[in-house]
Amino acid sequence: MSxxxxxxxxxxxxxxxxxxxxxxxxxxxxxxxxxxxxSGVSRRDGSxxxxxxxxxxxxxxxxxxxxxxLEGDAKxxxxxxLKLMCRETQMAVAAAQHALTDALTDGDTGxxxxxxxxxxxxxxxxxxxxxxxxYADAIAKCCGEGxxxxxxxxxxxxxxxxxxxxxxxxxxxxxxxxxxxHIAIYNDLRxxxxxxxxxxxxxxxxxxxxxxxxxxxxxxxxxxxxxGTRVLPMQAIHALQEVETPLVGxxxxxxxxxxxxxxxxxxxxxxxxxxxAGMVVLESLxxxxxxxxxxxxxxxxxxxxxxxxRPTAGKPLQGRNEIAIANALRGAMSDxxxxxxxxxxxxxxxxxxxxxxxxxxxxxxxxxxxxxDTVPVVALKSYFGSLGAGSGVVELIGxxxxxxxxxxLAGKLPATLNHTETDPECPIQVAAQPGTPAGDVFVSVNxxxxxxxxxxxxxxx
Numbered sequence: 431m432s433x434x435x436x437x438x439x440x441x442x443x444x445x446x447x448x449x450x451x452x453x454x455x456x457x458x459x460x461x462x463x464x465x466x467x468x469s470g471v472s473r474r475d476g477s478x479x480x481x482x483x484x485x486x487x488x489x490x491x492x493x494x495x496x497x498x499x500l501e502g503d504a505k506x507x508x509x510x511x512l513k514l515m516c517r518e519t520q521m522a523v524a525a526a527q528h529a530l531t532d533a534l535t536d537g538d539t540g541x542x543x544x545x546x547x548x549x550x551x552x553x554x555x556x557x558x559x560x561x562x563x564x565y566a567d568a569i570a571k572c573c574g575e576g577x578x579x580x581x582x583x584x585x586x587x588x589x590x591x592x593x594x595x596x597x598x599x600x601x602x603x604x605x606x607x608x609x610x611x612h613i614a615i616y617n618d619l620r621x622x623x624x625x626x627x628x629x630x631x632x633x634x635x636x637x638x639x640x641x642x643x644x645x646x647x648x649x650x651x652x653x654x655x656x657x658g659t660r661v662l663p664m665q666a667i668h669a670l671q672e673v674e675t676p677l678v679g680x681x682x683x684x685x686x687x688x689x690x691x692x693x694x695x696x697x698x699x700x701x702x703x704x705x706x707a708g709m710v711v712l713e714s715l716x717x718x719x720x721x722x723x724x725x726x727x728x729x730x731x732x733x734x735x736x737x738x739x740r741p742t743a744g745k746p747l748q749g750r751n752e753i754a755i756a757n758a759l760r761g762a763m764s765d766x767x768x769x770x771x772x773x774x775x776x777x778x779x780x781x782x783x784x785x786x787x788x789x790x791x792x793x794x795x796x797x798x799x800x801x802x803d804t805v806p807v808v809a810l811k812s813y814f815g816s817l818g819a820g821s822g823v824v825e826l827i828g829x830x831x832x833x834x835x836x837x838x839l840a841g842k843l844p845a846t847l848n849h850t851e852t853d854p855e856c857p858i859q860v861a862a863q864p865g866t867p868a869g870d871v872f873v874s875v876n877x878x879x880x881x882x883x884x885x886x887x888x889x890x891x
Contacts, residue, residue, distance in 0.1 A: 439645040443891060445723040446533025446711030447827045448498075450521040450657075452485035452704055452814040455496060456528070461831040463813070464844035467864065469688035470814040471702055483687045484661045485704025485814035490521060497524045498531050507616055514602050515612065518558055521707035521820070522609035522657035523616070526551075529653060530617060533711035535722050543721060544651045544713070550621030552640040553610040553709075554632025554656030556819045560604050561662065568595035609657060621649045630779070631734070631876050632656045633708060633822030634884035638732035640712050641886075650717045655709030658818025662705075692848040693780030693809035694787050694856045701781045702815030708823030724891075726830045730871070731768065731887030733761020738881055750881035751786065755779075755793035762873050762885035763797070770801035774869010775843055775861065777829045779876045780809025781816055790877065791856035806861040812847035822876040826886060832868040833890050843868050 449455070452470025453463035463470065470485045490496050494509045508523065515523065571594075572587040602608060607625040614623050622643050626632050633656030640654035692698040710726075718725055735757030737750035763770065776798075779790055795802045810825045817824055828844065835841035842865050849862040870890045877883040 441715035442641050442644045442712055442729045443715050443718050444710050444726040445713055445718050446529040448525040448528030449708045449824050450487050450490045450525050451706040451824050452487050455489050461838040465838040471687045473687050481703045487705050492520045498527045504616055516603040518657045519609045523612050525707040525709040526613045526653050529709040529711050546618045546620045548621050548650040549619040550623050550649050551610045551614050551653045552624045552636040554626040554636040554819050555606045556658045558604040558606050568592040571595050628882050629878040631878050631882045631884040632819035634876050634886050637886055641729045641732055644714055651713040655823040656819040657707035658820035659705035660703035660816050660818050689848050691782045691812045691815050693782045693812050694860050695849045696851045696853045698782045701783045704815035704817045706817040706820040706824050708827050727888040727891045730889050731762040731766025733758040734884045736882045749789055751789040752793045754881045754883035755877050756796040758883040758885040759797035762887040766887040770798040773805045775872045776807045777825050777874035778807050778809045780811050788855050791858045795857045806866050807858045808843045808861045809846045826874045829872045
């Protein structure tokens with residue numbers, strides 16, 4: 431668990447947001463879809479290994495126009511670098527460029543007057559897996575007579591024949607530290623730079639680390655967030671959750687993809703896959719105020735926990751995820767000096783699979799105590815499924831936009847979609863109807879199947 435924040439530490443605020451999501455590529459599109467209750471889950475025909483029903487970020491094509499308004503040199507550099515980026519890296523770079531642009535004021539130039547030596551990046555990701563297509567020609571070259579269908583793979587030929595068929599620098603496309611490297615190079619960010627690979631917890635872990643870096647005075651501005659996908663074949667295979675697919679006969683009958691993600695609902699059957707990236711600009715309150723920046727919210731607390739073994743008999747919570755989530759929530763609230771009853775809402779992980787949702791609901795109840803009877807819980811994966819590592823910050827951006835009383839959500843939480851009856855074994859108050867006030871402070875939480883959890887507490891700006 432995290433230690434309480436020292437009074438001597440600097441205050442840290444969010445001044446820019448950027449995202450690539452199944453609900454659009456801008457905060458306005460994203461907030462509009464949430465306010466309208468419009469799902470981003472759709473159907474796409476593809477290989478048997480990839481999910482047909484998922485939250486596809488279809489508006490993101492990887493074309494240079496998807497990276498926002500760029501100055502000439504940056505535009506040229508990013509366009510040249512696209513061939514060295516897999517889709518996850520492209521989404522991360524695009525979200526970061528949008529966030530940096532969003533953070534600028536009318537009078538800002540470059541990095542808004544902040545010394546580039548005091549600006550950095552912390553970026554989270556899943557493991558980035560090479561597409562099978564990247565190996566196809568090399569493998570075929572090393573097969574004996576009969577080719578890939580009938581010929582045996584001849585390992586001794588790989589060095590001489592196989593590697594020659596691989597694309598030059600192919601590995602650079604898939605290294606998980608490349609997104610942070612690209613973002614720093616394109617924007618001349620010379621300060622702290624780190625990459626975290628903690629699956630679904632990566633985004634909030636990255637945000638928490640960036641928060642600490644600024645609070646202790648090691649930087650004045652940080653770009654933090656994560657990118658991920660569950661819709662590519664290799665990532666879908668490694669999802670490690672129950673994955674939702676339409677029941678037999680539904681596909682022919684025209685199953686509505688928008689109805690498949692059902693976090694905490696009694697009828698939930700599994701996780702819906704998705705893809706996306708979310709990035710925020712964090713900076714010291716003094717820096718933001720000095721340049722008159724818009725403040726979306728103040729990061730006031732961070733907590734994390736990992737539980738790798740089941741507890742001993744007699745413990746009040748059984749299972750590693752329950753304990754890790756509860757620890758992270760308590761740590762974030764303690765760090766922020768916030769009592770459970772003060773929370774406006776909890777932005778839950780809510781993957782929509784039976785066991786994980788149950789574990790999370792029990793953990794929320796344990797961390798909030800009696801306040802769990804009244805504090806609303808929202809689950810935004812009901813709109814777009816699990817974006818892997820990209821989920822956490824995209825979901826946090828949803829809560830930030832809900833705090834804005836002048837925006838499309840008008841200070842209200844988006845309704846958790848497809849929630850008709852809360853599972854009796856999930857003892858929380860799911861915000862299933864539109865119009866629930868977002869409050870002034872919220873905590874957002876994410877967890878991995880392996881028992882790693884992270885939570886971030888944010889107060890209205």
